[in-house]
Amino acid sequence: MSTSVAFTHAAIQALAEDYSVDVLHIKGPAVDDSLRRWSEGLPQGRRSIDADILVRPSQVQHLVTAMLHHGWELKFDFLDGSAFTHAATFVHEGLASVDLHRFFPGIGLEPGEGFERLWEDRRHTTIAGYPCAVPSISAQRLILLLHAARRPNAPTSSDVVLVWRNASVGERLAVRSLAEQLHAELPLAAAIGELDRFRGMREYTLWRTISSSDSSLITLWWARVSAAPTLRDAVEVGWRQVRPNRNRMAAALGRAPTTREILAAYRDRTTLGLRQSAHLFRRGRRR
Amino acid sequence: MTLYARPQRVAFDIVLKGSLQIPVVFLMPLPDGPALCLRGVAARIWIEAVQGEDDVAARVAARMGEERARIEPEILDFLDALVSDGLLTIAGEHR
Numbered sequence: 001m002s003t004s005v006a007f008t009h010a011a012i013q014a015l016a017e018d019y020s021v022d023v024l025h026i027k028g029p030a031v032d033d034s035l036r037r038w039s040e041g042l043p044q045g046r047r048s049i050d051a052d053i054l055v056r057p058s059q060v061q062h063l064v065t066a067m068l069h070h071g072w073e074l075k076f077d078f079l080d081g082s083a084f085t086h087a088a089t090f091v092h093e094g095l096a097s098v099d100l101h102r103f104f105p106g107i108g109l110e111p112g113e114g115f116e117r118l119w120e121d122r123r124h125t126t127i128a129g130y131p132c133a134v135p136s137i138s139a140q141r142l143i144l145l146l147h148a149a150r151r152p153n154a155p156t157s158s159d160v161v162l163v164w165r166n167a168s169v170g171e172r173l174a175v176r177s178l179a180e181q182l183h184a185e186l187p188l189a190a191a192i193g194e195l196d197r198f199r200g201m202r203e204y205t206l207w208r209t210i211s212s213s214d215s216s217l218i219t220l221w222w223a224r225v226s227a228a229p230t231l232r233d234a235v236e237v238g239w240r241q242v243r244p245n246r247n248r249m250a251a252a253l254g255r256a257p258t259t260r261e262i263l264a265a266y267r268d269r270t271t272l273g274l275r276q277s278a279h280l281f282r283r284g285r286r287r
Numbered sequence: 288m289t290l291y292a293r294p295q296r297v298a299f300d301i302v303l304k305g306s307l308q309i310p311v312v313f314l315m316p317l318p319d320g321p322a323l324c325l326r327g328v329a330a331r332i333w334i335e336a337v338q339g340e341d342d343v344a345a346r347v348a349a350r351m352g353e354e355r356a357r358i359e360p361e362i363l364d365f366l367d368a369l370v371s372d373g374l375l376t377i378a379g380e381h382r
Contacts, residue, residue, distance in 0.1 A: 003300040007315045007322055010298040014317035070319055094322055128298035130317065 003128075005029060008051040008096040010130035012067075019066040022056040024118055025132045026101070027147065030125060032137050035144065035163055050089070050097040056119070057111040060102050064088075067098075078102060080247040082150075106146030108183030117181055138174040141167065145175070145191040146184060154211035155193030164192050203227045291336035291343070291366065292378040301334065310334060314374050332365055333375070341381040 006029050016023040028048030029036075055063050067090055068074070075097065076089040084105040090098045103111035121136035135143060141163045148159040164172065179188040186198045190207035198204050206227035228236075244265035249257040257265070293299060296317040301310050312330040315322040325333050328347065335346045344362045348355035369375040 003302065003313045004322070006300055007298050007313070007320075011315070011318045011320070014296060018318065094320055128300055128315070129293065130296075130298050 002029075002048065002096065004094075005048050005051055005096040006128040008092075008098060009053075009132055010128040011092075011095060012051065012053050012098060013127075013130060013132040015066055015070060016055075016063060019062060021059045021063045021066070022115070022119060023063070023133060024054040024115075024122060025051070025125075025127065025134050026054050026104070026140070026143050027052040029127050030132060030134045031140055031144070032125070032134075034137070035140060048096075050099050052087075052099045052101065054101040054104060054115065054118070056115050057102050060100070063100070067100075072098070075251065076247055080245055104143060104146060106149060106184050106187035108186075109181075114182055117178075138171070138178050141171065142175050142178050142182070142184065142188065146187050149187045149191035149207060149211050151210075152212060154191045160191055202229070288341045288381040289366070290339060290341055290378040290381050291370070291375045292339070293337040294373060294376045297374055299337075301330075316373055329365065332362055333369065336366060336369070336375055339378070 009025050009029060012023060013025065015021075028051065030052070064074075072090045072092045074088060075091045078085045078088045081087050081089065081099075082105070086103050086105050087099045087101045090100060092098075103114060107114040109117065118135045118139050119133075121139060122133045123136060124131045125134050126132070134140065144159055144163045148154050148157050151157060154160060164175075167175070175188070176185075179185050186195070186201060186203055187207050189195045189198055190211040195204065195208055195211070244257075244262055246257060246262065249261065249265065253261070294316075298315045298317055300313040302313065303309065304311050309327075310330045312325040312333050313322060314325065314333075328351065331347055331350060332343060335343045340346050343366060344359040345355050347362055348358055351358070366375065370377060
């Protein structure tokens with residue numbers, strides 16, 4: 001376990017207590033030993049390099065204000081992160097970065113209700129000698145599976161083998177029951193290879209695309225657009241996926257991108273999208 | 288004899304380094320830090336203190352193969368410094 005990641009979890013827990021904010025520590029050192037022991041032997045690249053924190057949605061702004069007051073800086077806003085726009089990244093000198101989650105992708109219940117359901121069954125684990133609030137073991141198992149569902153070849157991934165394939169019948173039932181309560185059955189199915197049970201549902205294509213190894217930019221774009229619940233959401237999601245992210249570009253360049261660089265990024269993304277569309281079209285005709 | 292404890296709001300990590308498994312102690316006052324590192328005898332003194340050892344000087348001297356009387360003043364000074372920096376707290380006195 002990285003000392004700086006552990007210290008970061010402890011620091012955020014202490015800060016949350018000082019400002020009466022409810023947080024749950026997820027992934028990395030917050031995961032129960034029974035689910036983590038195996039992953040400790042993984043290569044360095046698979047170990048946590050940041051601290052993942054789920055905050056009660058109604059208190060996000062309160063915690064962000066506290067963090068900024070205590071030396072944390074916003075690196076990526078919620079809209080700059082993943083396409084789910086679920087997490088913002090904060091950095092602090094001498095500590096690991098924090099991914100602050102306002103909800104967890106895959107949990108379909110309204111974010112406040114979803115957090116409350118996880119909060120009800122919370123427990124405490126000691127990280128860097130400090131007691132930190134974490135979800136129940138079943139919820140930890142589900143969160144790891146929902147996270148795995150967002151990676152290619154999810155059903156055969158090592159995390160799924162560890163937390164699902166090696167789980168007892170009772171442990172699996174508990175995870176399925178919790179997934180039902182959190183409206184997370186479909187993403188869970190994507191992780192454990194049962195997605196076909198949900199064929200025809202609005203989010204089926206999105207999770208099939210995300211969890212498979214065959215996900216071109218264009219199919220992912222279309223999957224996200226078609227999974228949006230309203231037309232307005234679809235337009236917003238579609239546009240955000242195409243638009244180059246200025247903050248991400250600035251982080252990569254080490255400075256603000258120039259207009260020329262932004263236009264070039266638009267051109268590159270459009271060219272890539274057209275190439276992939278042509279490839280998909282040709283493949284479709286061969287079938 | 289003074290009994291010491293780790294303050295509740297000090298995060299810690301003890302890492303064993305090298306084939307000799309020499310302890311290095313990382314500490315951080317919560318929530319703002321800064322994090323710092325104790326090595327060698329400093330690490331040993333902190334570990335013995337938070338383990339509730341009632342005679343830290345005797346334990347450290349024994350581990351170092353030193354005469355207690357010779358190193359005790361420095362150890363007590365260091366313990367005082369740790370307390371004043373908030374990295375140790377006094378848990379009580381032991382007669």
